[in-house]
Amino acid sequence: MTPADTRRRWGLALPAVAVITLFSILPLGVVVLYSVLTPGDYGNVRWVLSGEGWFSVLFERDMFDETVSLSDAHITILFRSVGLSLATTLLTLIFGVPTAWFIATRAPRQRGFWLFLITIPFWTNLLVRTIAIQEIIRAEGVLNRILIGLGLIEQPLQMMFTNFAVLLGMAYVFLPLMVLPVYAAIEKFDFRLAEAGYDLYASRAYCLRRVILPLVRPGIIAGSILVFVPSLGAYVTPRIMGGGNSMMLGNLIEMQFGQGRNWPLGAALSITLTLLVLGALIWYTRLTTGGRRHG
Numbered sequence: 474m475t476p477a478d479t480r481r482r483w484g485l486a487l488p489a490v491a492v493i494t495l496f497s498i499l500p501l502g503v504v505v506l507y508s509v510l511t512p513g514d515y516g517n518v519r520w521v522l523s524g525e526g527w528f529s530v531l532f533e534r535d536m537f538d539e540t541v542s543l544s545d546a547h548i549t550i551l552f553r554s555v556g557l558s559l560a561t562t563l564l565t566l567i568f569g570v571p572t573a574w575f576i577a578t579r580a581p582r583q584r585g586f587w588l589f590l591i592t593i594p595f596w597t598n599l600l601v602r603t604i605a606i607q608e609i610i611r612a613e614g615v616l617n618r619i620l621i622g623l624g625l626i627e628q629p630l631q632m633m634f635t636n637f638a639v640l641l642g643m644a645y646v647f648l649p650l651m652v653l654p655v656y657a658a659i660e661k662f663d664f665r666l667a668e669a670g671y672d673l674y675a676s677r678a679y680c681l682r683r684v685i686l687p688l689v690r691p692g693i694i695a696g697s698i699l700v701f702v703p704s705l706g707a708y709v710t711p712r713i714m715g716g717g718n719s720m721m722l723g724n725l726i727e728m729q730f731g732q733g734r735n736w737p738l739g740a741a742l743s744i745t746l747t748l749l750v751l752g753a754l755i756w757y758t759r760l761t762t763g764g765r766r767h768g
Contacts (some may be wrong), residue, residue, distance in 0.1 A: 487534050501747070508740035526683075527738030530745055547725070547742075553724040555749070557636060557711075558704035562644040562651075565700050566693065568644075569651030569753040573692075577659040586654070591649050599646060603713045606642045607633065634716040642714040650703070651696040658692025691761060698757045702750050722746050 510518040533544040610632040617629040670680040708723035729739030
């Protein structure tokens with residue numbers, strides 16, 4: 474490659490590099506910088522270096538004797554965020570894989586229609602979709618009315634503002650993100666391999682475990698990452714479905730930049746969330762590259 478070719482390639486890549494630097498790297502650098510500054514009296518920051526923001530992510534000081542202890546509230550929210558994100562990923566996997574299999578096994582002319590139904594929710598605002606779920610499970614909602622009408626319960630079930638409500642809302646919102654990658658993987662699957670397994674007297678469960686799942690594994694992993702990452706930083710759904718009882722990391726970060734007026738802590742929590750997402754992406758990369766190395 475000649476120097477002229479190198480300069481030409483860098484020239485073509487320069488606009489993309491500039492956009493990434495301006496809209497991704499620089500804002501992230503500002504957040505990192507804010508995380509090591511001192512909180513201002515009424516929001517914003519004072520340009521005095523301090524590690525208090527990072528310290529407050531996991532610890533807190535007593536307001537009377539300055540003793541240090543673990544921040545139970547932050548740790549609870551952190552574990553709740555990771556747990557609900559994993560549960561959302563598992564729930565969408567349970568419902569998404571059979572749905573993707575159903576669509577992929579339809580006649581080619583019918584697949585477009587079923588995919589169209591899967592993508593319809595994306596045409597609606599996230600807030601509208603979340604409120605629709607709220608109308609179903611609230612105390613006077615559709616579900617409670619049906620259960621009372623059937624005589625199964627006497628009093629409405631309290632489902633709103635619980636972890637269950639947040640889980641249900643996020644599973645509904647992110648289910649298409651699981652279905653589409655898994656469908657793309659199943660569509661490429663050669664079903665003659667499954668028929669060969671049956672011819673060799675393999676049971677359906679054994680064929681699923683040893684023939685089908687290994688070949689559609691990349692789609693399952695991709696769908697899991699696409700669901701887990703936005704679930705971890707979800708804000709709208711936990712805010713509406715969980716209220717103040719089931720706060721997640723996204724809500725805690727917003728609170729620090731708003732009511733809490735502790736921008737360094739909000740910035741430190743934002744970087745913590747970014748590191749969690751980065752860890753998930755590294756795990757995904759190792760799984761996919763490991764699969765290629767082993768054929």
